[in-house]
Amino acid sequence: xxxxxxxxxxxxxxxxxxxxxxxxxxxxxxxxxxxxxxxxxxxxxxxxxxxxxxxxxxxxxxxxxxxxxxxxxxxxxxxxxxxxxxxxxxxxxxxxxxxxxxxxxxxxxxxxxxxxxxxxxxxxxxxxxxxxxxxxxxxxxxxxxxxxxxxxxxxxxxxxxxxxxxxxxxxxxxxxxxxxxxxxxxxxxxxxxxxxxxxxxxxxxxxxxxxxxxxxxxxxxxxxxxxxxxxxxxxxxxxxxxxxxxxxxxxxxxxxxxxxxxxxxxxxxxxxxxxxxxxxxxxxxxxxxxxxxxxxxxxxxxxxxxxxxxxxxxxxxxxxxxxxxxxxxxxxxxxxxxxxxxxxxxxxxxxxxxxxxxxxxxxxxxxxxxxxxxxxxxx
Numbered sequence: 532x533x534x535x536x537x538x539x540x541x542x543x544x545x546x547x548x549x550x551x552x553x554x555x556x557x558x559x560x561x562x563x564x565x566x567x568x569x570x571x572x573x574x575x576x577x578x579x580x581x582x583x584x585x586x587x588x589x590x591x592x593x594x595x596x597x598x599x600x601x602x603x604x605x606x607x608x609x610x611x612x613x614x615x616x617x618x619x620x621x622x623x624x625x626x627x628x629x630x631x632x633x634x635x636x637x638x639x640x641x642x643x644x645x646x647x648x649x650x651x652x653x654x655x656x657x658x659x660x661x662x663x664x665x666x667x668x669x670x671x672x673x674x675x676x677x678x679x680x681x682x683x684x685x686x687x688x689x690x691x692x693x694x695x696x697x698x699x700x701x702x703x704x705x706x707x708x709x710x711x712x713x714x715x716x717x718x719x720x721x722x723x724x725x726x727x728x729x730x731x732x733x734x735x736x737x738x739x740x741x742x743x744x745x746x747x748x749x750x751x752x753x754x755x756x757x758x759x760x761x762x763x764x765x766x767x768x769x770x771x772x773x774x775x776x777x778x779x780x781x782x783x784x785x786x787x788x789x790x791x792x793x794x795x796x797x798x799x800x801x802x803x804x805x806x807x808x809x810x811x812x813x814x815x816x817x818x819x820x821x822x823x824x825x826x827x828x829x830x831x832x833x834x835x836x837x838x839x840x841x842x843x844x845x846x847x848x849x850x851x852x853x854x855x856x857x858x859x860x861x862x863x864x865x866x867x868x869x870x871x872x873x874x875x876x877x878x879x880x881x882x883x884x885x886x887x888x889x890x891x892x893x894x895x896x897x898x899x900x901x902x903x904x905x906x907x908x909x910x
Contacts, residue, residue: 536653569890573822573855574775574787575813577814578640578660583617583905585867587884588834589847591808594766594796598643598907600659600669602754602768606701608652612646619886620770624898629663633656636665651703661695666719682730691721693746693775707758717748717775723865748775748789766810769793786822790814806849809833816854826860828852834867841873845884853890861892869903880907 540602570576582599585593594598595778597608613827616639623634645655657839667688674682696718701711714747723745750772757765772789811831819825824888834847846868854863869884890897 554839560711562861566841569853569856569861569892571668571825571855572857574819575662575664575667577662577691577854578668578695580641580695581614581617581883582641582643582907583869583884583903584836584871586886586903587845587847587867587882588832588836589849589865589867590677590807590830590832591834591847591849592798592836594754594768594794594810594831595764595798595808597655598641600641600643600657600695600697601755602766603699603700603752604709604713604715604756604766604768605701606645606653606655606699606753607648607709607756609645609655611909612643613907613909615642615905617641617905619901619902619903620700621899621901626896628894637764638663641721645699653698654702656696656698658697659695660692661719662693663716664692665690666807676735678822678864681735684730685727686726686728687723688724689721689744691749692719693717694719695750697752699752699849711754711756713752715750715752715770715772717746717750717772720745725741738758742779744779744784745817747778749773750789751795764798764899766796766798767794770860771884783823789816790816790818790827798880804839805835805837807833807835814854819854822855824855824857826852826856828854828860830863841877843871845869845871853892854898856892856895861890861895863888863890878909881905882907 539799557858558704579590580599581593582596582598585596586597593665595605617813618639620637625632640660643657645652645653657673670685673682696716697713699711699713701709703709714889724741726737726739728737750770752768754766754768757815759765770792774786775787776783792812792814794810795813797805798808800806809832813829815827816825817827828851832847832849834845836843836845838844838847849865851862851863865886865888867884867886869882871880871882873880884903886901886903888899
């Protein structure tokens with residue numbers, strides 16, 4: 532094979548890596564992923580900024596849970612240094628235009644550490660998943676080489692995520708009112724492997740290239756928490772982020788706008804051993820102009836916690852939309868339930884849960900079971 536053709540093969544693979552950065556909308560012939568398929572044709576799959584406690588209520592308790600990294604004001608409820616970690620394993624069943632597959636993945640999507648510095652001020656920090664970007668695509672195409680049409684197969688895999696590092700401060704301005712602000716640093720990377728093979732193996736060699744895509748960005752958030760009565764709380768939050776920068780080999784390969792987010796929640800203590808909550812949230816993912824298949828999203832959740840604080844039972848449901856998908860906006864419906872159990876005299880808590888998600892879009896349906904485990908300690 533001539534040197535020029537060899538160079539072309541390497542160049543084509545490098546183009547494949549950049550295509551992952553820009554997330555081409557060309558429909559792949561086969562998809563595989565640890566994470567949701569609905570993020571492949573966009574920037575990724577948005578993470579859920581929820582602890583296991585909040586997630587097993589369908590996400591409804593997230594604005595009122597200090598260990599869910601959704602809002603900052605709720606950190607004012609923390610009375611002593613505490614830490615909480617969330618983990619989960621998911622099993623996915625996928626139907627992509629009649630092609631079915633089953634996948635599994637394990638993630639640790641959230642960590643929160645917080646503690647008071649004065650009687651009214653609490654600081655906290657940690658990380659959560661902003662976008663998950665672990666997937667693989669196989670694209671079959673035909674290209675023109677020296678005037679001859681050559682069938683090729685491109686295999687592109689990406690493993691990694693964009694993480695959200697948060698530093699937050701909450702202040703209790705009044706016995707009924709708390710406010711909070713947060714600073715966010717978006718960081719992370721994906722390891723990308725691009726492989727191009729030719730149907731004509733006698734004259735063309737398979738080319739493979741490996742690279743790492745590094746991501747960067749910043750953001751800010753603000754929220755408030757108001758106790759309307761001793762039994763009713765309301766929360767509101769807002770977040771804005773800069774462009775998400777993707778660097779390949781030390782050079783900026785892409786910059787993408789990120790959405791504004793705002794939402795509100797309501798929590799009602801229905802009795803000594805029953806609490807109900809719900810929330811709604813909007814994100815204008817349609818502002819990501821570089822992605823043709825980006826959609827604005829509206830999501831809602833409703834859930835309850837029943838029983839004593841030492842051993843509660845939780846359940847909830849959620850619904851709404853996903854930001855990336857061909858044609859109409861993909862939808863998501865979820866159901867979840869779980870248990871909590873305190874130990875060590877209330878200095879620790881173990882939360883477990885089960886979540887079922889059903890996602891649907893043009894040419895793609897996804898069913899997900901997730902087992903959730905969370906641990907909170909208060910030394």
